[in-house]
Amino acid sequence: MLTLEPRTGNTHLLQTLTPVLAVAITMLAGAALFASLGKDPVEAIRIIFLDPLLDPYSRSELLVKAAPLALIAIGLSFGFRAGIWNIGAEGQFIIGALTGGATALAFYDISGVWLLPLMAIAGALGGFAWAMIPAILKTRWGANEILVSLMLVYVAELLLSALVSGPLRDPDGFNFPESRQFHDSATLPILLAGTRAHIGILITLGISVAAYVALHRHVFGYHIKLMGSAPRAASFAGVSTTTMTAACLGLSGALAGLAGLFEAAGPVGQLVPSLPAGYGFTAIIVAFLGRLDPLGIVLASLVVALTYIGGETAQFTLQIPAAAISVFQGMLLFFLLAVDVLARFRVKYMRRAQ
Amino acid sequence: MSALLSIRGLTKAYPGVLANSDIRFEVAAGEIHAILGENGAGKSTLVKTIYGLVTPDHGEMYLDGKAFEPRGPQQARAAGVSMVFQHFSLFEALTVAENIALGMAKPPKAADLGRQIRDIANAYGLSVDPDRLVGELSAGERQRVEITRCLLQNPRILIMDEPTSVLTPQEVQTLFATLRRLSDQGVAILYISHKLDEIRSLCHHATILRSGRVVGACRPAEKTTRQLAEMMIGLELTRPLPRLFTPGEAVMTLRDLTVPAETPFGTTLKRINLSLRTGEVLGIAGVAGNGQDELMRVLSGETRVPRECMIFDGRQMGHRGPTYRRIAGLLSAPEERLGHAAAADMSLADNAFLTGRQRQRLAYRGFLRTTSTTNFARAIITRFDVRTPGTDTPARALSGGNLQKFVIGREILQRPKVLVVNQPTWGVDAHAAATIRTALRDLAANGTGVLIISQDLDELMEIADTFSVLESGTLTAPQRTGSLTIDEIGLMMGGSTQEAPNAVA
């Protein structure tokens, strides 16, 4: 029979290899899925994974999709490492877009270079505040942060829908449930003319580097890792569970809020009920695929963004349903968790003595 | 007498360690047979093999001359082999009757079971109430539940794994009476222990294990304790000499400390008063589960108490957390090495940082100083002879003794004003234990107040200057160690100090 023995030696190499293996297996399984839908599997995989890389505009779109994913996933990764499960990034994303977007609409008649930074702060604060709800309920009353943060996603979606069809509705918009278009000084500057690649991508990169330093070189990161691997040792070391819970949830909320604002003030340019595109949930996959490490997450966000962009192309060239892509992403996480066993354990064949 | 159980050439290897190698011995019906060995000698693997929990790589077992190959505990129990575990295999949130039913192949109806439990209780003096939750029972009561569970199956072989480690001396005597009665009825008993006096007084035969091999067999009653120890350890041990104790100023005081239980089966600390002086080694004895962990958490700062309840170095500090206490010079080492005192998956360097950050200045403005941290870890490893490939090794790769030396050494090297340790030598081999005890005494000799919480009375008699007992969350007033006999201490531990000391045989 097969048994698993914990690996004792250094597993860094395997840790980096398993996500690659997971992506490869997912491609194979995806090909099987597309074949079962009656599509040419090789063609589908080529369209999803290769074609977007060959086209300059698709490459810029890749960055536009990857940036929010990476930003949210980096925030989540800190909490996931420490055993604090913020599942409601989608809600914090929406609230960030709302508070930031509301700031833009409040200053609709005024323009200035200070407006975008102000919106960014408002967005981050909005996400932060939304994430502090589960944080406070958990630290004060022990309510499960997974369920609370998730419930708040639905609340945030309804709130967005209520506000854009109520107070924030475009007065000249024929009663459509959407806000005014943000004006120029409330829209993120574009990096490359002719694309939608905006300044938020650079900011995301900067935040990734800062997060990497914080995780591996700073006491904060040490405490995060300690809490995740041995909570009682963390409490013995003097790490306050309350503070860390609030910090992890607050940080991921702020980053998700910032990502929400970038989305509203970037590619979308206004507040609409369809603003949340599931980034908050997909970012969970990105965080795990990136091994909960900021640099890994940046790479993982690009891979997952590829499935989005390629998936869109495949939708109208091969008529592959949009849902197939989320199945694809779900499979990716499954395979990742499955092959992870190879990195943590040595699989050994053992014969019974009898 | 023909052998009831015979073990021939059992071998079992785990990655990196040969737990059992060619083990051979025989046990007759009615015999109390000791398996003697240090921690890590392979005793647990051996009995787990007999109980069907571990599949051996090679070797055979025979029961009544017939091949015995249990594929699981259920088969072993069906063949008449029962086992009482060291860490009890009980379920705290279930009742005594439910726990016993779980250990039986075909439990009778609830009412019948209750009656059977009471019958056994009357026959063997193992009084337990079938309807109570196990979580509310003391360690001794839990052991009685385990034994009752075994006896209800009419076992022919009863395995007892370190049964006395959680008992008071009086409870030990009661247990021995039960075991002798079982032996008279023809039940063979495999008695696992490293406590030599117990084995000498109880066991008919002994098989001695060292590093997974049988290194000897004897009739324990015919040997001296010292001879047995040398067979078990393989070389002679030196005991530290008693030292003169000159008490200094009180450096840490607890005043009327009362802490309600935090978990459903926790212990409430009741009005604890304690004073520790510089240069003093204060031992706190007591059976586990009487508030040791709770007291430890209060002293380390993990549980906050009202500020005036604890005075350290002239300052009120009850409300301070671990970090503040470390800076002030109050260091501690909890009982559980992996997971509490050290993080299993983190490297030794990271674990050195765990408590060394403040006093060793291992961080600058929040950024880690990796070189200083590695140097500190290396210093601990060198000074306390920790056997490890390097500072990158994860803590879980170390043996119990080596990790414990690292954990205690980490605190000692930080020159504490007070060091609090809980079970410093529990599950540690004899050499590491001796190193740790000597280090703790040296520390006290240099003026540090040392507080040791331990279940091991011998250990406390050996190194403590003064001595208190923690029982049901209450602490007795301290006594000078030399003034008490083990029997008197045992009675204090049982909570029955008003009885005459010789009331229990």
Added chain:
Amino acid sequence: MTPSKPVPAYLGEVEKRTKRDPSRTKRGKTQWPQTIVTLTAILALVVFALWGGLNPVLLAASIMVAAMPLLLAALGEMVVEKSGVLNLGVEGMMIIGAIAGFAIAVETGSPLLGLVAAAVAGAALSLIFGVLTQVLLANQVATGLALTLFGLGLSALIGQPYSGIKPPAFPRLNIPFLSDLPVIGPILLNHDLLMYITFALLALTWWFLYRARHGLILRSVGENHDAAHALGYNVIVIRLMAIAFGGACAGLGGAALSLIRVPQWTEGMTAGAGWIALAIVVFGAWRPGRVALGAFLFGGVTVLQLNLQAAGLTPLWLLVLGLLLFAVNSTAKSLAESTPAHTRAMIPLWIATLIMGMIATTYPISIQTQYLSMTPYLCTIVVLVVMSADRLRANLNAPASLGRTFHRTG
């Protein structure tokens, strides 16, 4: 020098060393506050219904239907958690059950086959979780999330051709005479087959957990998997079976949504019901009767919220209701623990409730429906907070090994 504690000698004494206040051990002793809160909630529902001009009997019947999917999913998850496993993929298994049941019912024309398919699909999906967490030792939280994400995607993929179709109707099981009884008839005895299956499952689960030997083994595994393993029980197999049962129940719950409650297939139609089921398990403190109660309360909130939208009642009423329940709970609890100081502190809370009630009656503010739709989610949060606040009691009932990975050695 010696402690003056009159404790008997060791031999033959069981009563000594009771480390805890015994009143905390006795189950049900400090639970009457919760009973009062529940009664208040039910009473409030009836009052609200009458106020809004709704028929309380029809309302109760529709609450039963609304509670059914939640009850099924929560019951299954409770068994899973009792075995010590935390499966966060309930939402994914529910929606897979919803589409599998719907698709098979439409294709075969038989709602019963649909139910079977839903249970099988839910169990199959849950076994992916089971293999990953029990055999490959993956993190339970992450795997549960993956299950939900995967289930949502897969259901959308399968469900594309099925949106906008009406499923075949269940034969309604009318019991002669009994179904015609006033009040009780329409509420309890005039439902689809699945409702009776649900109640049978509820009774069966209770019997299994507290009366059957295998239920005891299941609980022991959830309590302390190492000890159960040491006694020779196969922890992994027991947990896999519990997980499959949970998956089948969640699948049935999903089918109850798509075939009975709505009845239609829409993408993402569970809309958090699976997560609410998880919260109901916490609310029910891992006990079947209370889990059922929780499901009915949440069904009540959902139905009431829809009816309030229709009746145009203001959401201020919900605030009043929330305050009222909070005040009742706090007061009852402080009375139960007889702390007069706390009881006095309750007076402002009651005054606030009263004032809110007066405001609500005098100022009927109209509000966007989205705010009313938030209620089930907000109620879930409130319930979680209230239930988790009493940590000692929650800890006693929660399976001690919940969410911990079991790794067999040797």
